Amino acid sequence: QKEVEQDPGPLSVPEGAIVSLNCTYSNSAFQYFMWYRQYSRKGPELLMYTYSSGNKEDGRFTAQVDKSSKYISLFIRDSQPSDSATYLCAMMGRGSTLGRLYFGRGTQLTVWP
Amino acid sequence: KAGVTQTPRYLIKTRGQQVTLSCSPISGHRSVSWYQQTPGQGLQFLFEYFSETQRNKGNFPGRFSGRQFSNSRSEMNVSTLELGDSALYLCASSFTPPTSDQETQYFGPGTRLLVL
Numbered sequence: 282q283k284e285v286e287q288d289p290g291p292l293s294v295p296e297g298a299i300v301s302l303n304c305t306y307s308n309s310a311f312q313y314f315m316w317y318r319q320y321s322r323k324g325p326e327l328l329m330y331t332y333s334s335g336n337k338e339d340g341r342f343t344a345q346v347d348k349s350s351k352y353i354s355l356f357i358r359d360s361q362p363s364d365s366a367t368y369l370c371a372m373m374g375r376g377s378t379l380g381r382l383y384f385g386r387g388t389q390l391t392v393w394p
Numbered sequence: 395k396a397g398v399t400q401t402p403r404y405l406i407k408t409r410g411q412q413v414t415l416s417c418s419p420i421s422g423h424r425s426v427s428w429y430q431q432t433p434g435q436g437l438q439f440l441f442e443y444f445s446e447t448q449r450n451k452g453n454f455p456g457r458f459s460g461r462q463f464s465n466s467r468s469e470m471n472v473s474t475l476e477l478g479d480s481a482l483y484l485c486a487s488s489f490t491p492p493t494s495d496q497e498t499q500y501f502g503p504g505t506r507l508l509v510l
Contacts, residue, residue, distance in 0.1 A: 313498070315498060315499075317501070322506075323503060323504075324398075324484055324501040324502050324503045324504045325437075325484070325501045326501070327498055327499075327500055327501075330498045369437065371437075371499075380425050380427055380442035380444065380449055380450050380488070381427065381439050381442055381450045381452070382427070382429075382437075382439065382486070382499055383439075384429075384436055384437040385436075386436045387436060387437075
């Protein structure tokens with residue numbers, strides 16, 4: 282079992298839809314949770330960062346972390362065609378694993394006009 | 395502030411050759427991590443350096459090595475290239491040691507390596 286599981290999709294939604302992306306993980310030592318967006322043939326771009334449990338909102342994006350369930354989510358409101366990309370969840374622990382990100386496989390999202 | 399830069403952006407090599415990739419972190423960042431991204435395996439961690447010391451290493455063979463210089467710039471080297479080494483190699487930098495919420499990693503554009 283991989284330490285981070287993410288449904289690869291693909292996910293196709295109409296413009297204006299609410300998108301929900303999710304990841305589960307097995308390592309209870311993870312403390313830092315991130316979402317990256319990656320456009321084709323580009324490097325991952327940091328979208329959201331959350332430390333420990335809770336919610337974080339930034340514009341149309343909301344990240345949620347539920348450590349008790351080992352489950353994280355990213356919601357995109359009023360989705361736009363420019364949101365079409367691959368979304369990667371990533372996590373990191375502390376101590377000996379600091380500096381090492383564990384990634385999900387990524388979910389490919391297409392938002393059509 | 396300039397982002398993470400990686401050179402070269404594209405590279406074509408043949409089996410058996412070696413290659414060196416370079417990464418310059420964001421100014422002030424002292425941690426540099428390297429990842430390999432392939433369609434089949436996704437993003438996999440290679441190693442991480444902080445203050446010229448390797449702190450973490452992933453499950454890659456010894457053909458993959460790296461180093462970090464005193465100015466935090468980093469290089470990774472792959473010797474005896476194999477076809478399966480074809481991938482996007484990504485470098486990420488971050489602040490460390492940890493200071494509250496400043497521990498996120500920022501990625502460069504990557505070096506796309508094709509091994510023929």
